[in-house]
Amino acid sequence: MMAARFDVDAVLFDLDGTLLDTVDDLHEAANRMLAELGRPLRTREEIRNFVGKGIPKLVERCLADPDVSAADFDAAVEVFRTHYRETNGSKSAPYDTVRETLDALKASGVSMGVVTNKAQDFAVPLLEATGLADYFGAVVCGGMLPNKKPAPDMLLHACELLSVGKERAIMVGDSGNDAQCAQAAGVPVLLMTYGYTEGVPVDTINCDGLLSKFAELPPLLGR
Structure with a gap:
């Protein structure tokens, strides 16, 4: 499925799994948390499928314990945050052609933003560490x-x-x-085929088009 051209003034990007491959940092932080709590470790692929709805949901999925108390859960989230502050940005990197595409969009005058469920105290340092913030x-x-x-x-x-109007x-x-x-x-949406889909095949998700790499984006944007 490929989209038609879209006449837009702004492009809004998700962060994890769209601009940046961040799963290794998240996997390391999650397993440090689980080890500290004396719980079974998780595979990289499991963590990849847990990403998408923010840190508390990631921790909930890692623990997979419906009987955990609210206090213990909150403590686990803080343990994860402590470890993620150390791993955040250490192995994360932009996906193929992301920088070149952002350069092209910037040169064309398109406004760009990031919309992520990742907390600000992790998202902003991550963008800075990977050279994308500007x-x-x-x-x-x-x-x-x-x-x-x-x-x-x-x-x-x-x-x-x-x-920019929606x-x-x-x-x-x-x-x-x-x-x-x-x-x-009420905004059109394109999905990258390589990201983190919470275990749902991307080609089954209702959207306006699928992109296999970032360089496919600029030709679809007419102004």
Whole structure:
């Protein structure tokens, strides 16, 4: 499935699994947490399928313990955060053709933003560590608003920060989480085929087009 051209002034990107491959950092932090808590470790592929709805959901999926108390769960989240502060950005890297594509979009005058469920104190340092921070006029992170993706609030807030109407914006993500967010906001959405889909085959997710690499994006954007 390939999309038609979209006449837009702004492109809003998901972060993990879309711009950056971050699973190794998350996997290391998750297993350090689990080891500290005396729980079974997780495989890289398991962690890959757990990514998408923020740190608390990742920790919940790692623990897979419906009987864990609220206090113990909150403590586990803090243990994860402590370890992730050390691993965040250490192995993460932009996917193939991401930098070249962002350069091309910037040169064309398109505004760009990031809409991620990752908390601000991890997302912003990650963008800085990987050299991507300066591309984006808005970075909307988990915890900034009451509702995370797949609610539309974060995407709409990013449009406001960029002073672009939603009818002139497009979302680029990697999962049903991103697709549902964009659709709830009334914004078209393209999905990368290589990202983190929470175990759902990307070709089964309702969207406006699939991209196998970032370089396929600029030709679809007419202004």
